[in-house]
Structure formats: structure tokens, C-alpha cells
Amino acid sequence: MSKITAAITGVGAYLPEYRLTNQILETMVDTNDEWITTRTGIKERRILKDVGKGSSYLAINAAKDLIQKTGVDPKEIDLVIVATATPDMKAASTAAFTATNIGAVNAFSYDLEAACSSFLFGMSAASSYIESGKYKKVLLIGADKNSSMINYEDRATCIIFGDGAGAVLFEPNTEGLGLQDEILRSNGEGREFLHAQYGGSSYPSTPEAVAEGKHFVFQEGRTVFKNAVFNMADVTERVMKRNDLTNDDIQWLAAHQANKRIIEATANRVNLNPDKVMMNIHKYGNTTSATLPLLLHDYESQLKKNDKLIFAAFGGGFTWGAIYLTWAYNS
Numbered sequence: 001m002s003k004i005t006a007a008i009t010g011v012g013a014y015l016p017e018y019r020l021t022n023q024i025l026e027t028m029v030d031t032n033d034e035w036i037t038t039r040t041g042i043k044e045r046r047i048l049k050d051v052g053k054g055s056s057y058l059a060i061n062a063a064k065d066l067i068q069k070t071g072v073d074p075k076e077i078d079l080v081i082v083a084t085a086t087p088d089m090k091a092a093s094t095a096a097f098t099a100t101n102i103g104a105v106n107a108f109s110y111d112l113e114a115a116c117s118s119f120l121f122g123m124s125a126a127s128s129y130i131e132s133g134k135y136k137k138v139l140l141i142g143a144d145k146n147s148s149m150i151n152y153e154d155r156a157t158c159i160i161f162g163d164g165a166g167a168v169l170f171e172p173n174t175e176g177l178g179l180q181d182e183i184l185r186s187n188g189e190g191r192e193f194l195h196a197q198y199g200g201s202s203y204p205s206t207p208e209a210v211a212e213g214k215h216f217v218f219q220e221g222r223t224v225f226k227n228a229v230f231n232m233a234d235v236t237e238r239v240m241k242r243n244d245l246t247n248d249d250i251q252w253l254a255a256h257q258a259n260k261r262i263i264e265a266t267a268n269r270v271n272l273n274p275d276k277v278m279m280n281i282h283k284y285g286n287t288t289s290a291t292l293p294l295l296l297h298d299y300e301s302q303l304k305k306n307d308k309l310i311f312a313a314f315g316g317g318f319t320w321g322a323i324y325l326t327w328a329y330n331s
């Protein structure tokens with residue numbers, strides 16, 4: 001019997017309407033469009049402003065978009081994984097709320113948190129359930145309302161992050177298409193360079209901590225940048241080498257959209273032509289768990305059956321990895 005492979009069979013997305021442009025940020029902190037554009041590649045990000053709406057709102061809408069596009073019956077979905085670094089609430093699964101709200105009443109569900117690598121690690125998890133033969137439809141959603149943990153007086157972070165969500169459906173494939181190989185890694189020594197210190201179990205929020213803004217995201221940008229460039233390029237190169245892939249074989253690189261310069265460095269390291277590098281950071285900024293599915297959403301019409309894609313991500317923790325996947329359908 002041939003091995004079951006796990007293929008992506010549909011993509012959906014949701015972006016809040018409000019656009020936080022570089023020009024608006026210029027009025028909020030000491031920054032300018034030229035600095036942000038040259039250092040990051042970002043021009044604008046989307047922000048979910050509605051009070052009481054969290055990452056599940058983004059996730060639900062991305063999933064509904066996928067359901068509407070693919071025609072999949074939500075009752076047939078076996079598992080809903082919500083990859084997120086910004087769950088709605090503590091002690092209550094964002095994925096359970098999402099699954100119920102999209103009508104996935106027969107599914108089990110859970111959140112997966114690996115900072116900016118959440119969706120990449122979720123691709124591995126979702127594929128494993130399909131490859132096991134036990135599950136036929138796994139919905140993986142990457143959703144983050146980053147604006148909920150950003151200090152809009154801190155120019156080191158507020159220019160980077162945006163809100164958004166993307167969803168993909170994984171199903172069994174009998175032609176060998178889908179996830180082919182992966183290298184996933186983590187190193188907890190990176191925690192001090194990118195985190196929100198207060199509000200978790202180590203340091204529950206106190207009025208003093210909130211007054212000092214210690215519940216917001218802190219990033220030591222240069223250190224994270226260096227680690228991101230080195231590690232993302234390293235795993236991308238290794239996953240390509242061990243599958244005998246060169247620039248000629250690869251159609252697309254889908255890399256986490258944290259900084260245009262990090263993405264370009266990764267592509268350079270593996271000699272990939274710039275026109276094979278998916279890029280949408282200028283429109284959405286860094287949407288954490290949503291960057292990879294939002295790339296698939298924006299490039300879906302250009303993807304062809306049998307295309308070879310490399311996914312790569314790096315994030316807080318540190319967490320990082322690369323995945324080699326073959327595309328399973330023509331749009």
C-alpha cells in the first residue's frame with residue numbers, strides 16, 4: 001500500500017479593514033516611512049480595532065472564507081488547529097471556540113503556540129494526523145491579533161506587527177503530493193530577546209507591571225535579526241540539500257514575513273531567484289502565525305499542481321524550521 005501524504009487542498013484568509021500606514025505611525029512615534037521601508041519592507045499593516053474581538057474572530061473569518069471557496073462541509077472536519085501566539089483568553093481554547101463557530105461540530109480542536117513558527121509547526125502536526133490514516137480533514141488556521149500586545153509608544157515593535165489570519169485544509173493525497181520533508185528546531189535561550197514578560201504564569205499581571213508596559217512585547221531586534229538570518233537560511237539550505245533541490249527545481253519560497261532583509265538573505269543563501277520569493281510584508285507587516293497562509297492566499301492563483309515549495313519560519317522562543325511541500329491543485 002502506498003504511503004498516505006498530506007496535501008493542502010484549500011486556502012482562506014481574513015484581514016481586518018483598518019490600515020495602519022507608515023504615515024500614520026509617523027504621527028505616533030519618532031519614526032519615518034523611509035526608515036521603516038528600507039529596514040523592514042513594511043508599508044502598512046491591518047489592525048483589528050473592535051473591542052471584544054480577539055484572534056478567534058480573525059480565525060473564524062479565515063476559516064469561513066476557506067469553507068466558502070472549497071465547499072467543504074464543516075461537519076466533516078476532524079480536527080481544527082489554531083496556531084496563535086495571541087489566544088483569546090487564558091484557560092479557554094481559542095480553537096474550540098473557532099471550531100464551534102464555523103460549524104465543525106464533529107471536530108476536536110486545540111491551540112498550537114510556537115510564536116512566529118506556530119503555523120509552520122502546525123503544518124507538521126496537521127500532516128502527521130493525515131499521514132496516520134486516522135483523520136481525513138484537518139483545518140489549520142494561523143491567526144494573530146498582535147495589536148493586543150503591542151505598545152504603540154515603542155517604535156522598536158509597533159512598526160513591525162499587524163493582525164490577520166489564514167487557513168489551509170489538509171487532506172490525504174494518493175499521488176504523493178503534499179508535505180515531503182521538514183526540519184524543525186527550537187532553543188529556549190532565545191526567550192530573553194523576544195517576549196512579553198508579564199501576563200503569563202511566571203509573572204502574572206500587576207497594576208505596576210501594566211503601568212510600566214511590561215505586558216507588551218519586547219524585542220532585542222538586532223539579536224533576533226541575526227539569529228533569524230542564520231537559522232532560517234540554515235534549515236532552508238539543509239532541507240533543500242537533503243532533497244537534492246536547487247533553484248531550478250523550486251518554484252516558490254514562502255518565508256515568514258518578519259523583515260524583507262531576512263527573507264532576501266535566506267533566498268540568497270540558497271541561490272533562489274528573487275521572482276520565486278513570495279512577498280507580502282509591505283501590505284500586512286509581521287502577522288506572526290498568519291504570514292505563511294496569507295502568502296498562500298495571495299499567491300494561490302499562481303500556484304500549479306506539482307509546484308515545489310519551501311516554507312521557512314523563525315520566531316520567539318527561539319523556534320524555527322523549514323518544510324518542503326509539493327502543491328496539489330490548480331486554482
Ligand code: UT7
Pocket residue numbers: 030031032035036039040116155156159220221222223224225228257258259262286288314315316
Ligand atoms: O517574527 C519574529 C522574529 N522577528 C524578527 O525576525 C525581527 C528581527 N529584527 C528586525 O527585523 C530588525 O532588527 C528591526 C526591524 C526590529 C530593527 O532594524 P535594525 O536594522 O536591526 O535596527 P536597529 O535596532 O539596529 O536600530 C538602528 C537604529 C538605531 O539608532 P542608532 O542607535 O543607530 O542611533 C535605532 O534607535 O535605528 C533606530 N530605530 C529607529 N529609527 C526610526 C529603531 N527603530 C526605529 C524606528 N524608526 N521605528
